[in-house]
Amino acid sequence: MRMRVLMIAPPGAGKGTQGALIATRFGIPHIATGELLRDHVARRTSLGRAVQEYLDRGELVPDQVVLDMVREAIVAAKAAGGGYVLDGIPRNMQQARAAYLIARDLGMTADVALHLDVGDAEVTRRLLARAALEHRSDDTADVIAGRLDLYHRVTAPIICWYRERGILVSVNAMRPAQQIGREILTALDGMRPLIDGEAALSGMAGVPVPCQRRCLPLSAGQNRCAVASPPGLAHLPATGRR
Numbered sequence: 680m681r682m683r684v685l686m687i688a689p690p691g692a693g694k695g696t697q698g699a700l701i702a703t704r705f706g707i708p709h710i711a712t713g714e715l716l717r718d719h720v721a722r723r724t725s726l727g728r729a730v731q732e733y734l735d736r737g738e739l740v741p742d743q744v745v746l747d748m749v750r751e752a753i754v755a756a757k758a759a760g761g762g763y764v765l766d767g768i769p770r771n772m773q774q775a776r777a778a779y780l781i782a783r784d785l786g787m788t789a790d791v792a793l794h795l796d797v798g799d800a801e802v803t804r805r806l807l808a809r810a811a812l813e814h815r816s817d818d819t820a821d822v823i824a825g826r827l828d829l830y831h832r833v834t835a836p837i838i839c840w841y842r843e844r845g846i847l848v849s850v851n852a853m854r855p856a857q858q859i860g861r862e863i864l865t866a867l868d869g870m871r872p873l874i875d876g877e878a879a880l881s882g883m884a885g886v887p888v889p890c891q892r893r894c895l896p897l898s899a900g901q902n903r904c905a906v907a908s909p910p911g912l913a914h915l916p917a918t919g920r921r
């Protein structure tokens with residue numbers, strides 16, 4: 680099934696849970712960069728040894744490490760039917776730009792950027808509760824505060840870019856997981872005719888795909904972005920910028 684979703688959310692917002700739900704519903708691979716990295720650490724691969732300290736400190740691992748992993752995963756997703764749900768990338772503007780170019784080269788650009796909107800106090804409470812159960816090295820109060828700070832400084836500004844591209848869906852994630860999941864699936868189901876339509880059109884050379892076709896209604900002022908399109912993308916025609 681062709682459904683390509685990337686998720687942007689602070690740590691503890693429920694990306695893992697909702698990503699798994701979306702993957703099951705649409706029969707698409709769930710590509711979670713944090714999980715892939717933790718798996719390398721657990722297996723003590725050379726990559727795992729190289730990134731362990733970043734994970735322990737709640738810092739971003741070097742962009743190229745995750746981009747290489749994601750390219751490989753998107754190639755596999757293409758062979759498996761063309762859909763994916765990306766969880767954990769992009770985390771900064773450089774990754775957004777590079778991931779876009781990788782996906783564009785593979786004919787696999789995202790249909791939807793899903794933002795899980797949740798406040799710091801709530802995610803801190805959730806992460807501390809998770810710490811008691813899962814013992815993740817980065818779920819301590821200090822490291823959580825640093826991860827949230829990083830999210831607000833370098834990840835959240837990307838949301839604006841997806842809004843400008845007309846693919847942003849923002850969901851209130853301050854509610855029980857089941858309720859959030861229902862809302863996400865309803866929103867994604869509602870977009871399927873558009874996505875299927877585009878998939879059909881993309882096979883027909885010369886047929887223009889209307890830009891902004893999936894722009895959600897915005898309230899006044901919401902459309903003003905402090906972040907410009909990443910360098911290198913501004914020249915692309917709107918129909919090629921998704």
Ligand code: ADP
Binds near residue numbers: 712737817
């Ligand atoms: P969370 O979003 O709950 O903090 P993740 O499992 O998504 O957790 O990520 C855990 C850690 O993995 C991050 O703190 C970071 O060290 C690393 N990581 C995951 N994705 C990326 C990425 N795209 N770029 C850089 N580092 C990443």
